[in-house]
Amino acid sequence: MSIALEDLPEEMQQMIESHKQTLEPLSPEDGVEQYLESKTGEIRSQTVEEYSRKLDHFLDYCDRNDIQNLNNLSGRDLKDYAKYRRENTAPNGRELTNKTLRDDMYILRDMCRYLAEIEAVDRNLSKKVDIPSLNVGDGVRDIQMDPDRVNQILKHLDTYEYASRNHVIWCLKTETGRRPSDIYALDVEDAYVDNDAPYIEVVHRENTQLKNGENGETTIAISDRVAQIIKDYINHKRIDGKTETGRKPLLTSHQGRLSKISIRKAVYQYSCPCIVTNECPHGRDIQDCDAAQKVNHAYECPSSKPPYALRHTYITEKRNQGVPIDVLTERCDASEPVIDKHYDERDDDEKRELRRQILEQARDERDNGGRYL
Template structure:
């Protein structure tokens, strides 16, 4: 089987259980591998050997960052494993695809939106007569207080917000995988969950819906919570909102020495050029780190953001050593009751003698 055809077959297989963005990422990574193979006159999957994967690893390691290399090699390994399943290559060949071992600093995103600027931005929006409850504000409140992926934010409909303002109950957002009408959640039905939000966030969303949301439907007749004139926003549109919502000059002086009135980065379509503005993923990373730092248990954060504890620790938790030790001390204090119970059990043991 030709490598090109095998890749096409593999991607068709994965489309049924993966998001479009994931498939596109795999397509690009495997395209690079295919081009390298053709460059050394390797055309068929049956010709692939462990030495080929090792050669490709060494070449890519000299061209890309370690975390990028890790993603490319995992994609390649899963592709080769699929080839084994359809008997296109020998069994066990996927084990020849080397995966780099990265430390925490190499793996974690260093572009996370830190809690200090994030909360300063939210404070600005909440107190602003001009910008409160407009789309950028609503987006940032949702992104920060849910820690959701971009696909999750895009998937939200009006009906997914449950307001419980001025009551003893908590307001919450529901993430549903409506795959037949899209967008699909990254983990499909396993990504479905309710996520509690603070009252002020719920109040902002309510004001946004009442005063600023564009009353439109998407192509499937659904009413997206975050809407555009055409209906549901494209991924690129959400990224643009994100960059504009996180411009540092909204809440203070420019950290890059520019004047707000003349800075070209304040243009709607150029906000991504600002070194301090952030796309949705770094907001998610910063939110997760912040939730952990304020004492929410890792397993609770994992459930809220639809990730495993190990994934959070490896990819999203960008806390400093001091912040991490402070968490440990806080947890130790909360667990004092359990430690005292250990001592109590020993005393009971002595009494039984």
């Protein structure tokens, strides 16, 4: 039995009315359009098109369920949409894979956060978006890190350990997808952080050899934010020191160039959930937990991750966003067969659709330029 607003206590009526006034009516079509517009310039145009294609399923769901105003979108709707997406939208009557559904729900959650910012949905709605977990049987290793978790760690470092050595390690790992040995090999002179378009240069040198030798050498564009963090680290936090050959390592300790083991420990340490949340998902007493209290034991935490997890997460997410494989091959020093086998879990239909979009984009650019090739 429904209860009329006027039958509720006055205080509750005021609370409901106050909540209603904070929301501005917005149709699903306009909400998706505004969200995609907010992403323009933030991510590649090709990725925006990929987001649009995925959100078309959400618009279909809204049409089918007569959702005309996003103000009315509820947690139950989000759960129903996930079920609809899994069971009714995969090609050839198949059920959608956990991997594909997870990627779609990440986008939906991000859109809900944006919609909350423009007062179109409840501010807590994004928290009600369930992200499917992935198991080894889903085609990926359990080494994969949730991108939201990575962002939480980076935000923690931004806030509490800005421009520290560990902050730089995490920024470089999550910004480039490179191996620990590549980060270890960097010298101060390899960080072009004062450029208008900042970048780092990965060089194969004696005593700091790259896995693939000179074939692994490249320059890697970095964001202005990461460039500023590295610059502040060099100017204020870096322990001054040179190697026996006169080189100035970027990452240093009192003994000289920071060891590869120390780089690995930094990843294990900050991937322990309690570092950021101050809560243990495994029911341990943090004060008595060696993994939480001792850097050398951080790897013992069931939720901690090795450096490879950051590389895997970076490459996988970029492939999901439609970044061309040849771009990642050079940027991350990983061959196409390796990326295809270990980092690209899209099904054949998704790959075909993305290829179609890329070709259409190339055709449009050609037509606009009046050229055949």
